[in-house]
Amino acid sequence: MQTFKQSTRPFNSEDSYPCPVCRTGQISTLPLMDALACNFCQHIFTASEERQILKMADREPPVTWHWNGKRWIGAHLEGVEFGxxxxxxxxxxxxxxxxxxxxxxxxxxxxxxxxxxxxxxxxxxxxxxxxxxxxxxxxxxxxxxxxxxxxxxxxxxxxxx
Ligand SMILES: [Zn+2]
The missing domain is CATH 1.10.287 (Helix Hairpins)
Structure with missing residues (x-):
């Protein structure tokens, strides 16, 4: 188990992160695989370190989140203002x-x-x-x-x- 520092940090696939879907589990890289999984809701994600994004792999159309250093932001909300x-x-x-x-x-x-x-x-x-x-x-x-x-x-x- 790992404690989360409050300071911002870049997304790194070797760490575990809070799950953006169930907000209960932790997502971490599956052994020998290029994917991440949540230990609670069992959803599979793929991530890109250089783009700092997480994509839900087992849903069509896939949902994407962006890591802002502290938490996941739904990619569709970025740059959109609800006026x-x-x-x-x-x-x-x-x-x-x-x-x-x-x-x-x-x-x-x-x-x-x-x-x-x-x-x-x-x-x-x-x-x-x-x-x-x-x-x-x-x-x-x-x-x-x-x-x-x-x-x-x-x-x-x-x-x-
Ligand atoms: Zn989950």
């Missing part, structure tokens, strides 16, 4: 269609007691949920977050203790 325009677009996509629908339902209310009087409210809710789903999916795709892997590791951790 207000993105946030506004996301919020607009989530809230604008349902509020338009809700407004039209408010100004042109269905005949009370008619068979379809529940419909505008239900449709508004459905629109909200579907647009929320689209935005969440885009965020997950953008971050390339291996969400299923993460939850599997989390599940195993829960059952270990």
């Amino acid at each position: 207000w325009p993105y946030l506004a677009a996301a919020l607009g996509l989530i809230f604008l269609p349902p509020s338009l629908l809700g407004m039209s339902a408010y100004y042109f209310p269905p005949v009370p007691g008619s068979r379809l009087s529940w419909f505008p409210a239900a449709w508004t809710g459905l629109t909200f949920l579907s647009h929320l789903g689209i935005v969440l999916w885009l965020v997950i795709e953008f971050y390339q977050f291996p969400i299923a892997t993460y939850f599997r590791a989390w599940w195993r951790r829960m059952h270990r203790f």
